[in-house]
Amino acid sequence: MQSSSSYSRRDFLKSSALVGGGLFLGFDLFASGKFNAGVASAALEGSFDFNAYLSINSDGTATIFSPNPEVGQGIKTSFPMTVAEELDFDWTKVKVVQAPLDTVKFERQVAGGSYSTPHSWLRLRQAGATARRMLIETAAKRWGVDAGTCTTDKGLVLHPSGKQATYGELAADAALLTPPKDVPLKDRKDFKIIGTFVKGVDNQDILTGKPIFGMDFYREGMLFAMIQHPPAFGLKLKSVDGSAAKAMPGIVDVVSFKNNVAVVGKSTWEVMKAREALHVEYEKEAELESSADHDRIFKELMTSGEAQVKRKDGDTAAAFATANKIVEAEYQCPFLSHAPMEPMNFFADVRPDKVELIGPVQTPQSARDQVAKLLDIPAEKISLEMMRIGGGFGRRLRPDYAVETAELSSIIKAPVKVMWTREDDMTGGIYRPAARYRFRAALDKAGNITAYELRGVGINAGNPVRENNFPAGAIPNVLIESVDHKSPITTGPWRAPITNFLAGAEQSFLDEVAEAAGKDPVTMRLDLFRQAKAPLNAEGKPTYDTERFIKTIELAAEKSGWFKKRKKGVSLGFSVYYSHLSYVAQVAEVVKRRGKFTLQKVYCAVDCGIVVNLSGALNQVIGSVVDGLGHAMYGQLTFKDGETQQKNFNTYRLIRMNEIPEVEVHFVDNGIDPTGLGEPALPPLSGAVANAFYKAMGKRLRDQPFVREGDNTMENVL
Amino acid sequence: MATYTLNINGRSYNADVAPDTPLLWVLRDHLGLVGAKYGCGIAACGACTIHLDGEATRSCVLPVSAVGNMRVTTIEGLSEKGDHPLQRAWDEVDVPQCGYCQSGQIMSAAALLQRNPKPNDREIEQALSGNLCRCGTYHRIRDAVKLAAQKS
């Protein structure tokens, strides 16, 4: 049995600091008192709060509050499953309610970094287990028996004498007990809910068109608004003539603030049309960069740029000087839009005494705090309700659209919903940064890698390298450098920041190295991991686990038949990466038929520890494969004079149903505490695909997107 | 502005809007039917798909003045209790990730099944390739269409 007490508050602190996404504020699992008015006020009469996550209702149901934003990662299902498991409750009698932002009751109400699951795993279980214990104790007292002789099953407390009581009958008394400490948690073999295929709790609402997304939010009397931002990066607002727009039907006001021009009206379409009647002038405030400039900047900084040395082990120069063979290659990726299907939107009602914010955001606390600061209103006066999010991919970690909505509401003194069009979203910034990498490897006579160099150049990428990741620790001489170009084009985290491209590039480069060394790419990696000693992080812990890497690689090799004889015309490509605490190995299979090449299948081996919701886990892995593939093949945002040349899905190509390979997923079964899956299956994918296409066609795919106008590399790919 | 009488999900609705207002915004802003979603506004993503006399149609580019007497069906009216074979299959397969594109996907699939009750993979892909899913749920969408076709 595992005891929950081993996970101390200090550990929480340390781990939140590690990820950087979650601010640590006061958190009390057992805080009493009612929730703020809002979504959670749905709690019923006859409902008894056991802790921040859980109320048990006298009608035999339980209400489980899900504190984190639901962005499609499935947290609104998997979190309550975890509570219900330890509560030993009937899943069909669980009602899940999205909790509003509440920094007293919850910590880290964030959807990002694939970190919600590892962060909350034990505390969710503790919430369920503690309530279960309180129910047992109540029943035992009523029956005058020893609590140790009672058991539970699906919401019932049972005693060998035949006595039984439902949790609903016990709830009123049980909720009054002082929550016991250090309640033992279930043994993994006793799990009944965790690890099973559980359907999304919002399915019925999604499938019948209920108003659950931010975009669907409506309140009587609210106004509709759109905000025009500068059309190019490097421009600022000079003058606005909104008179024609203001005279259009249904328009209430045209206001400008900062670089924004807002058109406010009574319906979406009227606002959209009036926007076209705006006369706005912009002036240059910074360089108006084009993609051609970026190309030049990459070239310059790759050779002459002032690089920051991020890691230096041994002496690479000496190793290269005595190398038997040198392998060198450059890889490059473009800017990408996050392009969630639901564009940015938010609702705000700013009044002198209170502020109401409602909408889709991955970082509700940051949204609230930014609004508090901007409007100089104490955070306690601001409520924030989270609507289901129609996709984020990192875009909604930045609450700029929520903050500007609040600012607009404070100016027009009215409740307002701001909606971005797709064009606003695609031209509005905060992109995946473009980056270029140069890899070099030195080989000795036996084909061992004696030195490894990586220089990453990013455009607003911050640090474009991940210096503590493999292959650091596996190669004696390592030099990792980074250079960043500051650009007016705004960037931000995009699903698996930096590694979303770096991982695939590195794994392709290792394929080049294996070829040059005359080694099998999987065998070469296994050999590297067998002798690797992972670098230590700030807390003195290894940055990766070589054993888990090896097991994951072996599983992928086994399932894909890597070491078996292949059918004629079948080519395999391998890739493996560790990110966001999970390990994923992938094998891509390209098949040649009548001179054409098709990516037929992708095998995935995944070590994310215990799988919480099998359905959600599969969805995340398969979705990441599709996402990674689509962007590697087709995704790119190019610039002309600071303006994106793609503004909507007619020119910004997303992957479609007829372009997906079969995907087969296998999980490593090791019983380790679960880690997240929102990101880890994406980074390695493009490497596996590039390596398989290379095997099949003899062409290295180093620049994304692989399918580009004016480039015929992929002309025979179906 | 003009008043339009629309036949939606077997009921009659009135909307007082400009003639060029896309049906999508009439549904969403004026009639409170928000199942059809906005994703692109240029008929490039399929999120706003509804049926017009049974045909899958992008409501974001369909002016309300062009609807006339044609029957409009939205996800809200696809079945009375949310139990259309496709809705049931979508739930059973657990298709949605974020869920935003799914009503459009289902409406495209429903139009397909009406004209072709037993589509093969190629036909499903053809009918649904105009519906984008940013979360990448395409495998399960295909499985759910097949499951619904099998059961109905």
Ligand code: FES
């Ligand atoms: S919103 Fe109509 S097709 Fe995209």
Ligand code: FES
């Ligand atoms: S489920 Fe998110 S866009 Fe399709």
